[in-house]
Amino acid sequence: MLRACTQILAGMLFLAGCQNSAVDPYLDWPVEGSYFPYIYTPETDLQDYELVRFETETWDPAVDFDMVTGYAKKAIYHRPGAPLESVEHFKSMRRQIPRLAEGARLSFVGDLLWVGDNWSAFALPTAGLFDGDLRIGNLETPTSPLHTTDRSQMGLYQFNSPVEMLDGLPLDVLQLNNNHSLDFDDQALEATVAEVEKRGFVHTGFENHAIVSVKDLEIALLSYTWGINRRDISSSHELFVVPFGHIDQDIDLTALIEDVVQARAQVDSVVVLVHWGFEYEYYPDPHFMVLARAIITAGADLVVGQGPHTLQPAEICHVNQPDKIPDLGTCSIRTADGQPRTAAVLYSLGNFSTFQDTLPLRSGMIATVSLNPDVSGLEWLPTIMLYQPVPTVEALDDHLDNWAINQESERLDDHLGTRWKRK
Numbered sequence: 544m545l546r547a548c549t550q551i552l553a554g555m556l557f558l559a560g561c562q563n564s565a566v567d568p569y570l571d572w573p574v575e576g577s578y579f580p581y582i583y584t585p586e587t588d589l590q591d592y593e594l595v596r597f598e599t600e601t602w603d604p605a606v607d608f609d610m611v612t613g614y615a616k617k618a619i620y621h622r623p624g625a626p627l628e629s630v631e632h633f634k635s636m637r638r639q640i641p642r643l644a645e646g647a648r649l650s651f652v653g654d655l656l657w658v659g660d661n662w663s664a665f666a667l668p669t670a671g672l673f674d675g676d677l678r679i680g681n682l683e684t685p686t687s688p689l690h691t692t693d694r695s696q697m698g699l700y701q702f703n704s705p706v707e708m709l710d711g712l713p714l715d716v717l718q719l720n721n722n723h724s725l726d727f728d729d730q731a732l733e734a735t736v737a738e739v740e741k742r743g744f745v746h747t748g749f750e751n752h753a754i755v756s757v758k759d760l761e762i763a764l765l766s767y768t769w770g771i772n773r774r775d776i777s778s779s780h781e782l783f784v785v786p787f788g789h790i791d792q793d794i795d796l797t798a799l800i801e802d803v804v805q806a807r808a809q810v811d812s813v814v815v816l817v818h819w820g821f822e823y824e825y826y827p828d829p830h831f832m833v834l835a836r837a838i839i840t841a842g843a844d845l846v847v848g849q850g851p852h853t854l855q856p857a858e859i860c861h862v863n864q865p866d867k868i869p870d871l872g873t874c875s876i877r878t879a880d881g882q883p884r885t886a887a888v889l890y891s892l893g894n895f896s897t898f899q900d901t902l903p904l905r906s907g908m909i910a911t912v913s914l915n916p917d918v919s920g921l922e923w924l925p926t927i928m929l930y931q932p933v934p935t936v937e938a939l940d941d942h943l944d945n946w947a948i949n950q951e952s953e954r955l956d957d958h959l960g961t962r963w964k965r966k
Contacts, residue, residue, distance in 0.1 A: 546863060568865035579871045580829035580836075583628040586883040589729060592616035593624075596789025596821045598769050598850075604700070617823045621853065626828035628871055633826070633856040635872030636954040637960025640887075641858050643922040646915030647757040649814070650675025652926075653849040653892030653907050654683040654721075655712070658694060662707040665896060668937045670713035672924060674965075675911045676757050676924055679716040679764070680895055681818060681849045682859045683723050684708075686738050687731035701726045701771055706738045716755065720748030720768045721818040721850070729778050747816065750781050752802065754810060760916050763806035765843075767799055769850065787819040790830045798826045800841040807842035811916040817842045820851040820891050825903070825958065827855050827890040835888045836860070840878050846888040852904050855891035859919060862886055884917035896936055897928055902951040905929075906939060908959075924965045925955055 576582070595613040602610045605680050618655035624630075650673045657665055684702040688918040691697065702723055717739055732749070739746050747753035748766030755762050769787040771778070777891055785799055786792075801816075806813045815838050820831060827848075835846050839860050848855075860874035869875040876886075893907035905928040913920045925939035927948060943949045956964065 559931075570876070572865070572866055572875075573942060575869075579628045579632060580832035582823065583626045583829050586624055586626055589622075589624075590620075592620065593622040594753075596788065596790070598787065598819070598821055599790055600770060600786065601788055602789065603774075603957075608919070618899070618904075619901065621901070622824040628831065629826050629829060631661065632872055633858070636856065636858050636874075637962060638914050640857060640960060640963040641920045642963055643911055644913045644915065644920035646913040646919045647760045647762065647812075648675040648677075648911055648913050649757065649762070650891065650909055650911045651847050651892055652678075652680040652714070652909055654681050654852060654894045655708075655717075655896050656683040656702065656723075656894060657708055657896035657934070658684060658692075658702050658704050659898055659930075659934050662705050663710040665708075665711060665934045666713060666877065666936050667711045669909070669926060671818075672909055672926070673713055673718060674922075677755060678714045679718070679816070679847075680712070680714045681718040681721055681816070682735075683721055684740070685723070685731045685735045686725055687727065687734035688738065689734045690727045690731050697726075703727060703731065709738060709742050712744075714744065714747045716745045716753065716764060718748050718766045718816050718818070719746050720766055720784075722768060722770055722772045724749075724768070724782055725773045725776045726776055726822035728776060729780065732778065732780065748783055751887045752783075752806075753787055754806075757914075760812055760914060761810040762812045762814060763810045764814050764816060765799075765802050765806060766816040766818075779891050782951065783921065787817065787831065787834060788821065790828065794834060796834070796837055796841075799838065803838065803841040803843050812845070812914045813843045814845045817846060817848045820855070822851050823853060823904075824851055825853055825855060830860070831890065832888075835890075836874070836876055839886045839888075841877055842878075844884065844886050844914065845912055846886075847892070847910075848888070848890045849892050851891040852894050852897065852899070853891060854893035854903070854906060854908060854955060854959065857890065857910075857923075857963075858888045859918070860886040860888065885919070887912065887918040887921060889921075894928065895926065902927075902947060903954075906951055906955065921963045922965050923959060923963060927951075
């Protein structure tokens with residue numbers, strides 16, 4: 544019988560007597576693509592504005608005014624729901640996320656989009672809240688001293704903040720590629736890069752990606768954006784554009800995957816920063832969950848997203864761990880190298896700063912991840928953008944005496960889970 548089994552295995556055929564975990568520990572795994580998030584039940588009874596998604600790049604705001612109107616409503620009312628499978632998946636996932644552990648600690652915040660006043664001090668109240676060895680955020684606006692900072696002279700979705708905004712940022716690394724990178728032109732982008740470098744920030748997503756040393760680890764910070772708002776401008780610079788939002792299409796991840804594979808061979812940990820997702824939505828569309836699995840399969844340990852301006856749930860993914868069978872409530876991936884590791888996806892960190900009014904858009908998080916060298920734990924701390932008495936970003940839970948903020952805190956606890964919330 545043993546010889547027969549050996550011969551059959553050699554010929555890539557399997558008999559029932561040979562199908563056990565000693566032969567192939569993955570025999571109980573379903574066929575890839577036959578389970579969530581590859582298969583799910585689409586939402587129904589949505590409001591028209593909930594269906595408007597700019598990142599699909601299928602409509603032009605200069606022409607499609609009905610879409611612009613719908614998008615404005617979405618910015619006010621948002622899209623709180625998701626397919627039933629998504630809700631159940633993240634409900635299960637909230638119980639699985641491990642708390643922060645030993646290792647190199649990286650703290651992340653989402654979009655930096657402050658175009659009001661108090662520029663040099665608005666983020667200073669959060670300086671003591673970061674507990675990472677390295678602090679990373681997405682600069683969602685140019686900071687060019689060569690261009691106007693007068694909002695009345697800019698387009699509706701066009702931004703440029705005074706360079707003083709950079710002075711009070713309690714961060715070490717800035718992502719520079721996002722849909723606002725070319726809100727003016729290459730000159731503004733180049734001026735922004737110069738100001739960022741003048742202040743000693745490491746940056747990623749402009750011409751090159753970054754590699755940083757944290758404790759004993761070499762960590763790659765690879766950065767990509769779904770697109771650029773100014774479709775009338777063609778940059779001479781590499782901004783690593785991947786059209787993540789082209790839903791129902793085959794997204795070409797070739798360049799991204801090649802970058803991840805190359806980095807995997809050179810460093811201890813690979814972090815992929817993605818400016819993606821659909822704005823004003825509380826859950827990642829399953830489309831992005833499929834993309835995240837492809838990025839992790841290529842070799843990423845951590846995927847960190849921003850762009851939706853709302854906080855979205857996180858996910859732990861088991862790589863080459865055959866006892867973790869992929870299904871609803873479990874992210875499990877098999878790769879060619881067979882090396883077991885744990886990866887994570889932070890789908891959207893929300894806004895670290897904003898001029899928008901609704902509480903879900905004024906809320907963000909400081910997310911800290913421990914790498915050892917794969918993901919060993921996560922932690923989140925909610926923040927809130929306040930406008931009175933002066934514009935500041937502060938710890939959300941310091942303002943629970945405000946009824947509305949208290950309600951938002953309870954919503955976030957339920958939405959993200961308290962297992963990995965900082966105590």
